[in-house]
Amino acid sequence: MNAEILTSIFNKFDHQSNYVSHSELNSGHINDTFLIKSDGNKDYILQxxxxxxxxxxxxxxNNKVLTSNHIRSKYPNLSHKELNKTVLSFVKAKNTDFYYHNENGDFWNVMIFIEDSITYEIVKEEEIAYEGGKLLGDFLNLTSDFDSSKLIDVIPNFHDMSFRYKQYASSIQSASKARLTKAAKYIKIVVALKNEMHILQELKEAGEIPVRVTHNDTKISNSLFDKDNKGICMIDTDTVMPGIIHxxxxxxxxxICNTAAEDEKELSKVEFNLEYYKAYEKGFLEKTKDSLSETELKHLPLAAKTMIFIMAIRFLTxxxxxDVYYKTNYEEHNLDRAKNQFKLIESFSEKLSI
Structure with missing residues (x-):
């Protein structure tokens, strides 16, 4: 996207600064995100x-703003400047909404960029896994007293396993013979794991696991760190909505525990890193253990297997x-992503005996 268009959109927001330059950030599958350098004392994320x-x-x-404001309220002693370095801060458009809706039908929002911050696509140190666990634990603790019913379901049935299986069954019916043939091995795995992969959903529906505010997209690239690898906050809160901690x-x-990128084609490089699992769990439980029920704690390992699987079935579907949902760079990109996740399940099951 050219600078003229981005400048025009950026100027629809009440940031009291001017566009200088931009770069595109490519960490997500869904949205288009740009870092805007300004002539003021802040830079911005335009999405x-x-x-x-x-x-x-x-x-x-509204979900993002409500959640951010609730978290900000937990730091009454921080200055406005310090808050902007600690919590996501959204900028209103000049029409006073927190988004701009242009004539092409596109929606845009702006956040203050947190300076001297970094993200990771892949974890390479236990320290990052540990700090990531603390970050998620903090996010869940800080929002634990927020009424999740005030949030909309951004993507209805997002982690609903029955819904994902229905989507998958429909894709089987409409898929080409060529793609069915290439996916045959993984189609059998989906059938074999069906009952186990519904356990968490059944516990949620039975009320044995409580519904609360959850982030719903906690890949490590959505954890923000400082230059010393200490956690700052969770970012990319587009999918914040009611859910379960699992x-x-x-x-x-x-x-965090995949030794390769999620679209790595060479499956011998894809292993489950047990040390990172233990480090992340340690950080997470330091922040949450006293507030979690016995049932919630018991099913944390199954949560890992279930969420690896749900991504595998979504990529496969x-x-x-x-390829109508995720951005792809080549014809079998989604199949490679699915193969990657199924290999991760296999390695996980071997190392944790699940």
Whole structure:
């Protein structure tokens, strides 16, 4: 996207600064995100929210702002400047909404960029895993007293396993013979794991695991660190909505404990890193153990396996549907992602005997 268009959009927000330059950030599958350098004392994140995926963008933005404001309220002694370095801070558009809706139908929002911060696509040190666990634990603790019913379901049935199986079954019916043939090995695995992969959903529906505010996209690249590798905050809160802690813990483990990127084609490089699992769990439990029930604690390992699986089945479903959801760079990109996650499940099951 060219500078003129981005400048025009950026100027729809009340940041009291001017565009200088931009760079695109490519960590997500869904939205388009840009770092805007300004002539003021702050830089900004400008994001186009994919309204083909997120059907209620105003509701989504409201979720993000409400959650951020609640977290900000937990730091009454921090100055405004310090808060902006600790918690996500959203900028209003000049029409006073926290988003801008342009004539093309696109929705945009702006956040203050947290200076001297870094993210990781892959964890390479136990310290990062440990700090990541503390970050998620903090996020869940800071939002534990927020009424999750005030949030919309940004993506209904997002982690609902029955829904994902229905989507998958539909993709089987409509898929080409060529894609079915290439996916045959993994189709058998999906059938074999069906009962085990519904356990957490059944506990949630039975009320044995409480519903609370959850992040719902806790891959390690959504944890923000400082230059000393200490955690700052969780970012990319587009999917904040009601859920169970197992969704968040499991999805974090899925990315933190994969020894390779999630689209690595060479499956011999894909292993489950047990040391990182233990480090992340340690940090997470330091922040949450006293507030979790026995049932919640018992099912943390299953949460990891379940969330690895749900990504595997989503990637596989999208491949069978001819790649209509995730951004892809080549024809079998989603199939490679699915293979990667199924290999991770295999390694996880071997190392934790689950």
């Amino acid at each position: 186009r929210i994919n309204h083909a995926i997120f059907k209620d963008v105003p509701g989504l933005v 969704y968040d813990f499991g999805d974090a483990i899925r990315t 999208d491949y069978l549907n001819n």
